[in-house]
Amino acid sequence: MRKSYIWLLLIIICSFQLSGCSRKIDGDAKLDSDVKINGDAKLDSDVKINGDTKLDGNVKIDSNVKLDRTAKMVNKAMTVEDYPSCIRLGNYVGVAVELPKNKKITDEDIQEQIAYALKGTGESTLTSQNVKAVSGYDSIEEYKKVIKKNLEKLNESSRQNDLMNRAWDAALKQAVLIKYPKDMLDTQITQVKAGYKGYIGVFGKSYEEVLKYFGVTEEDIQTKALNYVKSDLLVYAIAKAENIAVNEEEYKQEVKQRIKFFGVATEKELADKMGNGTDLHFVFLADRVMQFVYENAHIGEDGNSR
Known part of the structure; x- marks a missing residue:
């Protein structure tokens, strides 16, 4: 599954300071006590969403998306103006998307965060005596409430990202690839x-x-690359x-x-940071x-309620 373009609807760089330490959740995502999420759009009263792991200019593709094998490869150079005809x-307007289930935060989830925060402190157990030093909070109860709140916010942002990708997959499934430029396919194969x-x-x-x-x-690589080409052309x-x-x-x-977000100095450095050769204009589009x-x-x- 490829990552989504969406800058405002992805969760990789949520910084979560639980006790001055950061804890990775679900692979790459991080949290912080305020669930600091970059971007402008809010999807609920207090959760904003930010960037993705790679932001590599390729949409996350559902594995069930099937390609029209009658699509023809075009060897000659094509311009951006030609792409919509492909x-x-x-x-793609009003696609039905099933609502994913909310993940409940368990005591085990909270304890996992606490265990991570204790690493490197010399403490093996969180107590009323060391909770302030470990977490910055006055009590274990207060600390646990903060952890739970932030995990819930991360889950919500992840859920919104899931919805975004489901909507895109639905639109992608209904589109038919007619033709595609060879150079675009070659680029995607190289990236895969x-x-x-x-x-x-x-x-x-x-x-x-x-x-x-x-x-x-x-062959799988070819198929995956062609899926990404179809997705790009759909954009x-x-x-x-x-x-x-x-x-x-x-x-x-x-x-x-x-x-500012990625901490780089130039536009070129930004493009490199987001993925070598990334077309920034295309990512924003x-x-x-x-x-x-x-x-x-x-x-x-x-299928008819948000």
């Missing part, structure tokens, strides 16, 4: 392979051994149909915001397109 839009090659040093294995470890074939097609664009002022503002699809989706178990 795909036939299905119903680079993702697996990143594990070579981690596992101490060859590229072929890494693929075997994940149960992935070269352009919906943007044209709905008159969605990123003007120069909006672009500058987005760059400024993210440069995709943000808006996916937000449009999400905001117009019917979200609920019955």
